[in-house]
């Protein structure tokens with residue numbers, strides 16, 4: 459069995475500036491795990507890779523877009539743990555690869571570009587089997603969605619004294635991390651997901667698919683903080699990222715964690731939480747994605 463070294467760099471930051479609202483806000487810094495296999499991706503991948511190793515697979519295949527944290531994290535993790543990696547990328551091959559895809563390729567990932575229609579059907583191009591025998595290939599869903607991803611994400615809460623909080627908040631894409639956090643949460647704790655996709659109302663169902671029914675009442679999803687949709691943003695969000703960094707010294711990424719922190723800040727100012735609320739925010743990483751912003755946009 460493969461040896462997964464536990465990340466040692468994770469810590470909790472307390473944001474005392476929210477104490478005047480009679481709440482405590484702590485941030486679990488999963489972004490400190492590793493600059494590339496950062497944040498929740500390490501947790502979401504580890505159970506898949508363990509299973510792949512157990513089944514004696516030699517290559518991992520997964521899906522993503524040009525800026526996908528999941529793609530580059532998979533590429534890096536595969537290099538560390540001795541797998542070949544194959545990335546099926548949505549859309550035409552661009553003249554110049556994005557930083558994310560260039561990194562993935564540098565980690566040894568074989569990239570295949572397929573049309574948006576083929577991507578929707580999650581088609582695997584035949585030519586892949588010329589270099590990797592089909593029976594050695596292990597497929598991980600887009601974004602690591604699935605039971606193994608959820609199982610891995612359950613471990614996130616063991617990196618702090620999580621029983622002490624009333625609420626846990628995290629950004630949600632596929633909802634895999636949200637499901638893991640909900641599965642691991644204690645009975646009286648409430649888990650709140652901030653959806654980063656626009657009007658993605660199927661997210662609730664996606665999360666429920668990964669949970670036993672008695673857990674359904676323990677999570678909620680907020681749909682008001684997508685800023686136009688996945689990887690979309692507005693000047694207001696960028697301004698917030700900079701002022702949040704000035705106030706807390708915590709960097710955020712514009713796709714996920716900035717929307718989470720913005721939501722938290724907004725909800726606290728709207729007195730959404732009762733007095734005495736103790737919040738744990740999950741910093742799920744993703745900072746590599748900020749490289750697609752113009753230089754000088756961010757102060758960190």
Ligand SMILES: *Cc1c(COP(=O)(O)O)cnc(C)c1O
Pocket residue numbers: 497498499502527528601629630631632633634635636711714715742743744745
């Ligand atoms: C992938 C990702 C998420 C979303 O995780 P899901 O399990 O797909 O909901 C959140 N934050 C960051 C930084 C990510 O890279």
